Each structure stands twice: as C-alpha cells, then as structure tokens.
Amino acid sequence: MASASKKVHVTELVLRDGHQSLLATRMRTEDMLPVCDRIDRAGFWSAEAWGGATFDACIRFLKEDPWERLRKLRKALPNTPIQMLLRGQNLLGYRHYSDDVVEAFVKKAAENGVEVFRIFDAMNDLRNLRTSVAAVIKSGKHAQGAICYTTSPVHTTEHFIEQARELADMGCHSIAIKDMAGLLTPPRAAELFEALAKAVKLPLHFHSHTTVGVANISMYKAVEHGARHVDTTISSLSWGTSHSPTESMVAAFQGTPYDTGLDLPLLQEIGAYFREVRKKYHQFESEYAEIDTRVIVNQVPGGMISNLSNQLKEQGALSRMNEVLAEIPRVREDLGFPPLVTPTSQIVGTQAVLNVLTGQRYKSITNEVKMYLQGRYGRAPGPVNETVRKLAIGDEEVITCRPADRLKPEMHRLRDEVGELAKSEEDALTYAMFPEIGRKLLEERAAGTLKPEELKPRGVEAAPGTAPALAPT
Amino acid sequence: MASASKKVHVTELVLRDGHQSLLATRMRTEDMLPVCDRIDRAGFWSAEAWGGATFDACIRFLKEDPWERLRKLRKALPNTPIQMLLRGQNLLGYRHYSDDVVEAFVKKAAENGVEVFRIFDAMNDLRNLRTSVAAVIKSGKHAQGAICYTTSPVHTTEHFIEQARELADMGCHSIAIKDMAGLLTPPRAAELFEALAKAVKLPLHFHSHTTVGVANISMYKAVEHGARHVDTTISSLSWGTSHSPTESMVAAFQGTPYDTGLDLPLLQEIGAYFREVRKKYHQFESEYAEIDTRVIVNQVPGGMISNLSNQLKEQGALSRMNEVLAEIPRVREDLGFPPLVTPTSQIVGTQAVLNVLTGQRYKSITNEVKMYLQGRYGRAPGPVNETVRKLAIGDEEVITCRPADRLKPEMHRLRDEVGELAKSEEDALTYAMFPEIGRKLLEERAAGTLKPEELKPRGVEAAPGTAPALAPT
Numbered sequence: 007m008a009s010a011s012k013k014v015h016v017t018e019l020v021l022r023d024g025h026q027s028l029l030a031t032r033m034r035t036e037d038m039l040p041v042c043d044r045i046d047r048a049g050f051w052s053a054e055a056w057g058g059a060t061f062d063a064c065i066r067f068l069k070e071d072p073w074e075r076l077r078k079l080r081k082a083l084p085n086t087p088i089q090m091l092l093r094g095q096n097l098l099g100y101r102h103y104s105d106d107v108v109e110a111f112v113k114k115a116a117e118n119g120v121e122v123f124r125i126f127d128a129m130n131d132l133r134n135l136r137t138s139v140a141a142v143i144k145s146g147k148h149a150q151g152a153i154c155y156t157t158s159p160v161h162t163t164e165h166f167i168e169q170a171r172e173l174a175d176m177g178c179h180s181i182a183i184k185d186m187a188g189l190l191t192p193p194r195a196a197e198l199f200e201a202l203a204k205a206v207k208l209p210l211h212f213h214s215h216t217t218v219g220v221a222n223i224s225m226y227k228a229v230e231h232g233a234r235h236v237d238t239t240i241s242s243l244s245w246g247t248s249h250s251p252t253e254s255m256v257a258a259f260q261g262t263p264y265d266t267g268l269d270l271p272l273l274q275e276i277g278a279y280f281r282e283v284r285k286k287y288h289q290f291e292s293e294y295a296e297i298d299t300r301v302i303v304n305q306v307p308g309g310m311i312s313n314l315s316n317q318l319k320e321q322g323a324l325s326r327m328n329e330v331l332a333e334i335p336r337v338r339e340d341l342g343f344p345p346l347v348t349p350t351s352q353i354v355g356t357q358a359v360l361n362v363l364t365g366q367r368y369k370s371i372t373n374e375v376k377m378y379l380q381g382r383y384g385r386a387p388g389p390v391n392e393t394v395r396k397l398a399i400g401d402e403e404v405i406t407c408r409p410a411d412r413l414k415p416e417m418h419r420l421r422d423e424v425g426e427l428a429k430s431e432e433d434a435l436t437y438a439m440f441p442e443i444g445r446k447l448l449e450e451r452a453a454g455t456l457k458p459e460e461l462k463p464r465g466v467e468a469a470p471g472t473a474p475a476l477a478p479t
Numbered sequence: 480m481a482s483a484s485k486k487v488h489v490t491e492l493v494l495r496d497g498h499q500s501l502l503a504t505r506m507r508t509e510d511m512l513p514v515c516d517r518i519d520r521a522g523f524w525s526a527e528a529w530g531g532a533t534f535d536a537c538i539r540f541l542k543e544d545p546w547e548r549l550r551k552l553r554k555a556l557p558n559t560p561i562q563m564l565l566r567g568q569n570l571l572g573y574r575h576y577s578d579d580v581v582e583a584f585v586k587k588a589a590e591n592g593v594e595v596f597r598i599f600d601a602m603n604d605l606r607n608l609r610t611s612v613a614a615v616i617k618s619g620k621h622a623q624g625a626i627c628y629t630t631s632p633v634h635t636t637e638h639f640i641e642q643a644r645e646l647a648d649m650g651c652h653s654i655a656i657k658d659m660a661g662l663l664t665p666p667r668a669a670e671l672f673e674a675l676a677k678a679v680k681l682p683l684h685f686h687s688h689t690t691v692g693v694a695n696i697s698m699y700k701a702v703e704h705g706a707r708h709v710d711t712t713i714s715s716l717s718w719g720t721s722h723s724p725t726e727s728m729v730a731a732f733q734g735t736p737y738d739t740g741l742d743l744p745l746l747q748e749i750g751a752y753f754r755e756v757r758k759k760y761h762q763f764e765s766e767y768a769e770i771d772t773r774v775i776v777n778q779v780p781g782g783m784i785s786n787l788s789n790q791l792k793e794q795g796a797l798s799r800m801n802e803v804l805a806e807i808p809r810v811r812e813d814l815g816f817p818p819l820v821t822p823t824s825q826i827v828g829t830q831a832v833l834n835v836l837t838g839q840r841y842k843s844i845t846n847e848v849k850m851y852l853q854g855r856y857g858r859a860p861g862p863v864n865e866t867v868r869k870l871a872i873g874d875e876e877v878i879t880c881r882p883a884d885r886l887k888p889e890m891h892r893l894r895d896e897v898g899e900l901a902k903s904e905e906d907a908l909t910y911a912m913f914p915e916i917g918r919k920l921l922e923e924r925a926a927g928t929l930k931p932e933e934l935k936p937r938g939v940e941a942a943p944g945t946a947p948a949l950a951p952t
C-alpha cells in the first residue's frame with residue numbers, strides 16, 4: 007500500500023441526488039437551510055444541490071422559484087462550491103435547446119451561484135455536451151464531463167477511455183463516471199479507473215448508486231485505482247437506489263492514504279438532522295427504493311421492471327413478463343446499446359412490450375423509436391440495426407449531425423412569448439425549460455397564490471405506488 | 480490479481496442473525512420452512528439457523544420448542560449444513576454451566592441437526608470455549624472457534640493471532656472473526672486477515688454487521704487478504720445493524736478469483752420471499768437499526784448510546800450524556816478492555832453513569848462490576864486497574880481459574896428438578912437454559928395452551944421504543 011497521501015475529496019449529494027433518489031426530489035429549501043452552516047463547515051469538495059430533477063420538482067410540486075433556491079443556498083454555503091447536474095443540450099428540460107438558450111442558461115446558473123457543472127448526455131453523445139462545456143469555461147467555472155456507465159459489447163474500457171480523452175480535449179476540468187444504475191462491479195471499477203488514470207491527466211470522479219449494493223466496494227476499488235473524488239450522501243438518506251453513506255465511506259478511508267480528512271462528529275450531526283427531515287416526507291418513500299440485484303442478471307434496472315410490470319398488468323398480460331425481459335436486451339441491441347436511463351429506458355421498454363404482445367417484432371413501432379432511429383436524440387453508442395431502421399422510418403432522412411445544429415436561436419422568441427411575466431432573464435429561462443408549468447409558476451407568483459403540494463401528517467400512509475418512480479440520474 | 484480460483488464460501492444468516500438483528504429474533508418457523516427448498520438449492524456453505532437469541536425467543540415469545548424447530552429445519556435443508564451460534568460455557572443461557580451440561584447440550588444439538596458450531600466467549604477468554612469445542616469434536620461435527628473483534632491498546636494484530644493459534648491448538652476446524660459492532664475497517668481487515676492467514680492454516684471466516692456501514696468493503700478486503708468464508712444475509716433483511724446483503728456480495732465477487740459460484744436468480748427469489756415475510760413483523764422494526772458511525776468516534780456502540788440515553792433521561796440527567804460518553808472508555812480501560820457486547824456493555828455503561836452522577840468515580844460500584852473484578856466472567860483481555868479492584872472487592876478472593884472449574888456436575892440435579900415435565904433430554908436442557916420460562920413452556924405444552932405473542936396487523940404501529948434492543952451477536 008502506498009504511504010504517500012492520496013486524499014480523497016467528497017461531493018455531498020444530499021441536497022440533490024439523495025432526496026431525488028429516495029424522496030421523489032421533494033425536499034424543500036426550508037429543510038435545507040437550517041443545516042447549511044454545518045454542511046459548509048464539513049469541508050466537502052462540493053455540495054451537489056441544484057439541477058437534475060430539482061428544477062422540475064421546485065416548479066411542479068413545491069412552487070418554489072428554483073433560482074431563488076440557488077441564491078439562498080449560495081448565501082448559506084459561502085465556503086462550499088455548489089455543484090449542479092446538467093443534461094447537456096437538454097439543460098434541465100426534456101428537449102434539445104438551441105445553443106443560445108444553453109449559453110444563456112449556463113451564464114445565469116454561474117451568476118446565481120453554481121461553481122461546478124457536471125454535464126452529461128443520456129446517449130453519451132458527447133457532441134451534446136460541447137456547447138454547455140464551452141459556456142461553463144467561458145463563465146470561469148468548473149466544467150466536469152460525465153460519462154454514463156453501462157454494460158454492452160460496445161462499452162469496453164477502450165470505449166470509455168476514448169470518451170474521456172474527447173472530454174479532456176473539449177477542455178473539461180475533470181471527468182466523472184456516472185453510474186445511474188449502480189452497475190459497476192468492484193473488479194470492473196478497478197480496471198476502468200486504472201485505465202482512465204493512465205489515459206487522462208484530469209481528476210476522476212465516481213458517481214454511483216447503491217441500487218445493486220456493490221457501490222461502496224466499487225468506490226473503494228475505484229479510489230485504490232485512481233479515482234480521487236467520490237460522491238456520497240449523508241447516511242440518513244443513503245443506500246438502496248440512493249448512494250453510499252458519507253459517514254461510512256469517510257470511516258472506511260480513515261487510516262489509509264486516501265483519508266478524506268472530514269470530521270466524523272460533524273457529519274454525524276448532519277446525518278441526525280436529515281434523519282428527522284426524512285420523516286416529514288414519508289409519503290414519497292417507495293418500496294422500490296430497496297437493494298435490487300436483478301439488473302446484474304437481465305440488464306434491466308429494477309425501476310424499469312416495476313414499470314413494465316404495471317404496463318403488462320393493465321393489459322392483462324403479466325404472464326408475458328419473462329418474454330419481455332428477454333426481448334429488452336434484443337431491442338437495446340437493435341438500437342445500438344443506449345444506456346438504459348430516461349428517456350431510453352422507456353423507449354426500449356415500450357417497444358419490447360409491443361414486440362412481445364403483437365406476436366411479431368416491430369410489427370408496430372412507437373413514435374419514440376422512430377425519432378430515435380432518425381437520430382433525433384443523438385448518436386447511438388453502437389451501430390443500429392439497419393433492417394429495423396428501414397422498417398421504422400423507411401427512406402426518411404437520418405440526422406447525422408448534432409441535433410442542435412439544426413436548431414435556430416430561440417432565446418429571443420422565448421423571451422417574447424413569456425413577456426411581462428418574466429421579471430428577469432432567469433424567469434425567461436424557467437419558462438424556456440417548462441413552458442406550461444413554468445408559466446404557471448410565474449403567474450401564481452405574480453398573483454401571490456403560490457402554494458406547495460400538501461404533505462401528509464405522519465401515520466397517514468400514501469396509497470401504494472403513488473410516489474412517482476423517476477429514473478435515477 | 481491472482482487468476483487461480485480462490486472461491487469464497489457463503490454462510491447465509493437470515494434464519495438466525497438476520498432476523499435477530501432487525502426483527503428482535505421474532506421470525507417463526509412457519510415463515511422459514513416454505514423457502515427452505517430454495518435455500519437448500521442455493522449452495523451455501525452453511526445456513527446459520529439456530530442458537531444466539533433464537534432459543535430464548537422461541538421459548539419466551541414464540542412458544543415454540545427450539546429443538547422441534549431444529550429438527551424441522553434439518554429435514555427441510557437436507558443438503559445444507561445447519562450452523563449454530565454457541566456462547567461457550569454459557570451455551571444459550573446467561574450463566575456459566577458445568578461441563579456436563581455443556582457436553583450434554585452439544586451432544587443433543589449435534590444429534591438434532593447442527594453440523595457447524597460457532598463458539599465464542601464475550602470476554603474472549605478462550606478457556607470458556609474449551610469444553611464445548613472438545614464436545615463438538617467428539618460428536619464428529621465442525622468446531623469453529625470465534626474471536627470477538629474489538630479495538631483497544633491490547634487488541635493488536637499479535638493478540639488476535641495468538642488467540643487464533645490457541646484455537647487451532649484446541650482442535651478447531653476453522654476460525655471466525657466475529658465483529659458484532661461492525662467496527663473492523665477495510666485497512667484493518669486487510670492487515671488482520673493477511674496476518675491470520677500466515678499464522679494459522681485453518682479456513683478463516685468473517686462475520687460482521689453493517690452497523691457502521693463499512694462491513695461490505697471490509698469483507699471484500701478480508702477476502703482479498705485471506706478470508707475464504709463470508710457471512711451475509713439475504714438483501715431484504717440486510718444492512719444497518721444486520722449484515723452485508725447476500726445477493727450484492729455474490730455480485731461483487733463475480734468476475735474475480737473469489738467468485739462464490741452462487742446462482743443470483745435463485746437468491747433473488749429468496750430475497751423476494753423474505754421481503755414479504757418482513758412486513759409481518761413490522762412491529763419489531765426499530766429506528767435504532769440504521770447506519771450509525773458513532774462507535775468509530777467514541778468506542779460506544781449505537782445501541783448502547785440509546786440505552787444510556789434512556790437511563791439518563793429517567794434520572795433527569797440527559798445533559799450529562801457527553802460526560803458519560805467520555806467516562807465509558809475510561810471504565811472500559813479500568814476493566815481491562817473487554818469487548819462491549821452483552822453483558823459487558825451493560826456492566827461498563829451502568830458503572831460509567833454512576834461514576835458521573837455520583838460526582839466521584841467508583842464512589843458507588845455495581846454488583847456486576849464486583850463480580851467482574853472477582854474474575855467470575857473469566858479473564859479480561861488486558862490488565863485490570865488494581866486500585867479499582869481494591870475499591871470494589873477489597874481483599875476478597877479473585878478467581879484466576881476457568882470459572883467453570885469451580886462448578887460441580889449439575890445435569891443430574893437439573894433433570895431431577897424438571898422431573899416428569901421433561902419428556903426427553905432435550906426438554907431437560909431447555910429447562911437448564913431457562914429454568915423459569917423453560918419450565919413454563921413445558922407446562923403449557925403439556926396443557927396444550929401454547930400461544931405465541933400476538934402480531935399486530937399492518938398499519939398498526941408499535942409504540943416507539945417498545946421493540947427490545949438486544950445487543951448484536
């Protein structure tokens with residue numbers, strides 16, 4: 007064991023991915039602020055606190071202005087860089103935006119307090135990261151390129167190395183391996199990080215989920231083999247579909263060259279605080295948030311199995327489940343092995359159900375599969391099945407360029423559309439991300455009628471399955 | 480990485496320590512038997528299914544004859560060795576028994592179906608293991624010597640090696656490191672197992688708890704450094720004060736020389752089964768079963784902190800908690816650094832409270848501390864503070880021999896006492912372990928009035944804190 011210090015830096019996820027994973031992204035700013043002084047004293051490399059599904063949840067359910075949250079957190083965390091998760095050219099919305107919207111968004115996020123931008127694309131089409139990475143660099147902030155981890159014949163170590171090199175060439179300040187499904191096993195983590203550390207000179211971050219229950223070990227192996235940054239969440243919002251517990255990982259690295267140097271008693275206070283906060287949101291707890299190793303066996307994430315099961319039940323076809331589970335890897339192969347994450351998990355899953363229930367593969371093809379095969383989500387990781395493409399879109403044009411290259415500037419139009427309702431450029435961006443619910447938020451704010459969804463008192467259980475199952479990021 | 484196979488063998492804990500850790504040992508035989516065919520097919524090295532607190536819980540709460548449970552499990556698990564946890568000269572009771580009782584008990588346990596005996600002493604006084612190890616060997620069964628892991632200046636790697644050698648000399652077939660508090664960190668696990676593997680040629684087992692949240696990683700490091708046997712529990716009864724999840728650890732070792740060879744889909748079925756079973760026992764779930772790293776900081780296990788907190792609250796002295804937490808390590812040092820486990824955790828904790836509340840250390844001394852300092856629990860791991868001993872027992876005799884050496888044969892007397900109520904030697908042993916509740920069980924069985932405690936329907940919550948906090952083993 008090397009004796010030189012190889013200190014591990016910690017990104018605390020509780021303010022974003024922790025509650026996104028376990029409490030349907032419902033934690034309110036009022037429950038974050040009282041503990042921020044302690045989080046700020048802990049010495050985290052960064053606190054992930056914005057982006058991902060939080061923007062949507064603020065607007066849709068909590069009736070909070072997400073920009074206002076960001077400014078409050080920035081003020082409450084003067085010594086800790088705030089990190090956000092950004093979906094590349096999708097930003098925080100669900101479509102590709104033109105470059106001028108991406109640039110405006112990044113500029114405002116940076117001005118309002120984001121220091122570290124973790125940027126990814128669900129397809130790992132790195133062209134979809136280019137504009138946002140450049141905008142972050144222009145803002146003088148930290149641009150982190152993230153690669154979604156998945157398994158397939160094309161997702162070799164060499165494939166990931168190539169992507170890391172491309173991100174380095176793009177000017178990224180660090181690289182993250184982002185394992186949404188918690189798939190990365192210890193031996194694979196050792197191999198991958200060893201290779202990445204040799205190939206690129208940038209700091210390597212590891213973001214995982216404990217869904218499969220191997221992430222703690224994989225994180226340890228990743229660090230032994232070159233990762234210097236780990237993502238964890240405070241213990242009271244850890245484990246299951248969430249993340250490795252901060253206090254435990256800090257304890258695990260004590261007495262090694264990787265010691266984080268973080269103060270365990272202070273972390274324990276933060277953990278005790280969120281143990282109480284969690285109770286307030288009990289209605290959003292889901293029984294599907296527990297450890298589930300099925301993805302290791304059939305490549306289908308647990309959350310996706312639950313959704314499929316509901317879909318089949320509605321059609322009185324639950325008995326076809328095993329056929330669907332066997333069809334999913336075939337459809338995924340036909341589509342060039344996309345990572346199974348929003349939106350690709352739905353695209354693949356729904357087509358697999360159709361292929362089974364209609365009795366003939368691709369007899370019926372969804373619009374999303376057609377758009378996918380037109381290249382409108384970006385480039386697939388591997389080659390797509392051309393026979394299937396022909397069946398789906400005939401001789402229609404296939405986009406081979408970056409999807410946003412076909413989009414004209416639209417910020418001006420968006421500003422015009424929202425008009426007087428927007429009191430700032432930030433308001434216009436809120437509208438840009440979510441035209442319908444964003445407008446509604448601005449209207450209600452103007453009318454003074456903002457009212458968050460109701461929280462059920464303790465002891466009142468939510469009806470089973472009412473907590474929305476969001477795909478993890 | 481070595482490429483030769485170093486297959487890891489798995490002991491499944493769900494039938495004993497899993498539910499002892501999370502459900503106050505309340506799982507009934509009727510909820511074990513339906514899944515035994517699947518457990519039996521899984522290929523576990525052993526299934527821990529008897530001993531520990533299960534004997535007590537069967538008699539006290541479930542009104543089951545523990546011997547009957549053993550025979551049923553033996554029949555339902557024809558291909559899987561049943562393992563039990565035995566507290567050395569205490570057997571499954573709470574006092575030292577004479578050697579003839581120990582011999583009779585081991586003989587009957589072997590006859591009724593126990594194949595692997597894990598034997599330990601709470602003080603790590605290995606003299607308290609001698610009689611039971613010899614009895615197991617005489618029965619032709621597997622004798623495993625277990626060493627309680629703890630931290631202190633005397634609990635050096637050399638100390639543990641010496642104990643392992645002693646167990647080997649005693650004729651044990653394997654050695655277990657038994658980490659009840661989940662204290663063993665990854666670097667310490669690597670060091671300890673590497674040293675043990677060099678020092679003794681016996682198979683090394685690792686039993687831990689995930690209380691601190693580091694056990695999965697420590698287990699992986701233990702295996703990389705010489706352990707060939709790990710204890711896990713099926714995922715739906717894993718984590719927190721319980722253990723590393725079986726499915727996850729099997730997945731973690733896949734693709735390494737340590738591959739367990741176990742079938743993940745079969746394990747997933749077993750996990751799904753116990754997910755439903757767990758719901759039936761919801762009233763025994765405790766909020767103190769969650770991850771808690773405090774023991775790493777102040778040497779005091781989380782469960783002990785909860786008990787102390789209740790104790791201080793009753794005396795209106797909750798504000799003295801920090802003084803008590805600081806006093807505990809000092810009392811433990813005065814007593815020669817016993818592992819903090821039943822009964823030593825109570826002995827040390829109560830004396831620490833007295834030392835703080837009376838305003839003068841050892842002004843008042845409990846009877847248990849007096850007995851301890853008389854050597855009546857066995858030999859302490861380190862030297863005890865002679866000044867404190869003098870204060871406690873003056874010039875009274877100190878036992879330096881094995882406590883059971885002073886006990887006359889008593890099996891005959893016990894058989895006489897229970898008389899006609901005992902229909903077998905097993906019944907007499909039930910009475911021997913628990914004279915009061917054991918006799919009651921036999922009486923109710925004779926009268927046909929056995930009735931297990933009531934289980935609350937789902938949705939009815941237990942009053943907080945009513946689930947008894949048993950010390951983990």
Ligand SMILES: [Co+2]
Pocket residue numbers: 023186213214215478479
């Ligand atoms: Co995530």
Ligand SMILES: [Co+2]
Pocket residue numbers: 496659686687688951952
């Ligand atoms: Co145990």
